[in-house]
Amino acid sequence: MLVRLTRIEDVPLLPALERSAAQAFRQLPHLAWLADSDVMDETQHLAFVSEGCSWVAVDDQDQALGFLCASVADDALHIHELSVRQEAQGQGLGRRLLDQAFDAARHKGLAWLTLTTFDDVPWNAPFYQRYGFERLAVRQLDHRLQTIISSELAHGLTDRCAMRLAITCGL
Numbered sequence: 001m002l003v004r005l006t007r008i009e010d011v012p013l014l015p016a017l018e019r020s021a022a023q024a025f026r027q028l029p030h031l032a033w034l035a036d037s038d039v040m041d042e043t044q045h046l047a048f049v050s051e052g053c054s055w056v057a058v059d060d061q062d063q064a065l066g067f068l069c070a071s072v073a074d075d076a077l078h079i080h081e082l083s084v085r086q087e088a089q090g091q092g093l094g095r096r097l098l099d100q101a102f103d104a105a106r107h108k109g110l111a112w113l114t115l116t117t118f119d120d121v122p123w124n125a126p127f128y129q130r131y132g133f134e135r136l137a138v139r140q141l142d143h144r145l146q147t148i149i150s151s152e153l154a155h156g157l158t159d160r161c162a163m164r165l166a167i168t169c170g171l
């Protein structure tokens, strides 16, 4: 399994990949609706590709099994979406994509990886916490992260939390 930069020709596959990943939420009755909700469209993906902040984990046929897209915001690389095809989950691809984001943030001289996610979904905040992210209390949120959490709330996403990981040279 290889992680590489997303190419333009990968983009048409990514909305279906994200929808496949979201099927995981069917396990949770209160979030099952996410399995049928909107996913990022190709235009949104192309913006991350042109910023050089989108990566895919590919199989031996060079087909994308997972993607991570991010953007630079202040002194952080902010992860907008991390998705792994349902049948490929639990095999370490998510961690490999996080490793790639961490390396990219370090090379860019940034201080943090940040993201927002569900606090209580086993493969969301607890997974990121095991990776090394810390949950931020509401009083620790900067304006940018506050705005994201508020916008998510307005779109019906509750029980969200913001997390960050310090970029150090030692990891």
Ligand SMILES: CC(C)(COP(=O)(O)OP(=O)(O)OC[C@H]1O[C@@H](n2cnc3c(N)ncnc32)[C@H](O)[C@@H]1OP(=O)(O)O)[C@@H](O)C(=O)NCCC(=O)NCCS
Residues within 6 Å of the ligand: 021, 022, 024, 027, 081, 082, 083, 084, 085, 088, 089, 090, 091, 092, 093, 094, 095, 096, 116, 117, 118, 122, 123, 124, 127, 130, 131
């Ligand atoms: C989150 C996601 C990207 C992780 O990718 P992945 O390739 O499955 O990740 P890994 O195999 O590296 O690790 C998965 C971790 O989640 C845990 N996990 C996965 N499904 C789980 C479940 N149903 N219950 C408990 N833990 C679960 C695994 O135990 C593993 O934890 P560990 O490595 O810390 O021991 C993937 O599960 C996914 O696409 N989920 C649906 C979309 C989503 O929630 N995206 C994140 C948005 S913030």
